[in-house]
Amino acid sequence: MTNEKATGTAGKKGFFAGRSALGRRKTFGLIAVVALVLCVVVGYPLYLRIISHESTDDAFVEAQVVSISPRVAGHVANVLVTDNQRVEKGDLLAEVDPRDFEVALKIAEAKCASAAAAMQEAEAIASAAGKVMEQKRAALSSYVAELAQARAGVAEFEAGNNRDKSDLERMKKIAQAGAVSRQEYDHARAQAAVSRAKLNSAHRLVETQSARTIQAQAAIGAAEDELHQAQAQVEIKAADLREAEAEVERARLNLSYAHITAPCSGYVTKKTVEPGAYVQVGQQLFAIVNSDVWVVANFKETQISDMRPGQPVEIEVDAYPGVPFKGHVDSIQRGTGSRFTLLPPENATGNFIKVVQRVPVKIVLDAEAGNDGYLLAPGMSVVPSVDISAGSGDERMSARSEQSGTAVR
Template structure:
């Protein structure tokens, strides 16, 4: 009996030992979870205090629409869809034949007007010389008439001749002015014809990528008809932040941008400007809240975020990409 009673407590002690270890393990795990939760809460508080971010953001840019400035048949299209082009690259050429003829006709008209102008100028000089001569004859005959050397009839004839010469001089001057005006008009017409001829060659206004190409060789294009668009390298982000996120947001604050296309790649940027109106205000059908029922909805305000450096060619950004900007709004406590 005594031996059995001595062995029983030792067995109970052995069973209690694993139970104690399990309790300590649970406590340790609980403390770890509690610490992790505290750290996560601190990070979340710190992040929510100093940063604002949104998923409602997209890459935007400045696509330039390229249109025909003269009408005619397209002789050649020298670019393809999504091709990278430099500034002044020849994109499209319209048949210049008609415009070359217009230039030739305009230049011939200018030459004719210039010849008429030279003749009119010579007529003015001749009329001025004649008027000078008749004026001198009149003055001389007036002196002779006072001396009785010429008759009154001769004097009157000299006076009439001088007045006629003066009238002819004025008429020649008016004709020269008219011819000069005609020459100026024809010079302007020639310049316009040369300008239209230059429009037959359509060049890239800026460097970028060809998109929305809708022209092919052989088709007829009209003035103003869209041919393609050039998407430039000037990219930025339009982020639609909630109005409650704008309390401490200001232009110039630093930001980072990530895009879904390049996980792990962070683009440095900054806030450029905040739109002076919510997105709903400038929509096609702005909300009308002057009704009997009203539900308050947190509005979103577009914020323009500009990249600090051009995008790496290996991480090309395109219009419409989804982005996630994060703006550092400072350490001021939010109200």
């Protein structure tokens, strides 16, 4: 009886132990199935994201940083901005003492006025020389006309003299024959003497007019020289006037440079100047950081094979965990970062070790993302994730075909 009870008790224990093991196996199987489903549900999207996105933590916020420095030296009279102040393009930032530049401008203006007066005087002299030149030319024309008239008179008197000489010769022969009176012969001889005297006078007049013409020509040459000298003086004075005007313009520029204005909108940083300090040309006073920012991500060269401009980017900023920032790839630098260092690596030396290079990629934030309320300053660390599946495969091929067709057209 005791053995039967013991056997029954053992049977019951074995039955329940079997059912418990079966339940545990079912539970483990159910857990395994659930875990497998979870792995598929969670892991597959993660896998898809891994193969369709490229990310890097070697990325930083960049912005246009403009260094502000004076273009003239002097003592700072006033500083109108403070650190981290917002300024707009054209706002007055600081002033260099302008009194020296105002005096220099007045001196330059006085020199310019003097040069203008000298220019007017030279022009007046040149004008007078031109009038003298015209008078000399008019006198020469008159002398040439008189010379021509005198030469015509010589021809006329020479013809009359020849006629009177012929008449005298005939009268002489007739008088010797007793055909004419002595009085008629004397009259013919007097007439020949008069015509000869007129001819000699005409020759002397020609010589006189020739001398006057030569003298007038010489006077014209001298007048031309004086005119050329006067015109040269005008050119010299005009050059002096242009130089004086340039000096005035430079003095005005220097006076305007005494007022240091903002070349762009942004925020003042690294302010290192106070009123009363003496500043040199080119000395940095402060910098202005532009409000427009972008991201420069240094991807490995093995990550950029499928990157294209325009692909969407998700950006995580270390300063704002959990805040999503949206952007897109703007451009990819044509060269690795090491290629543009001060001393680029020289791989032809023989000591070559292959290192995966980094290629800077410019990422522009999307304006419609709605992240304007967050401060993004140059140098802040970010982690961009580029969706390389966008615009890939057949879409990229079609885009390339369209670009090639456009280029051919």
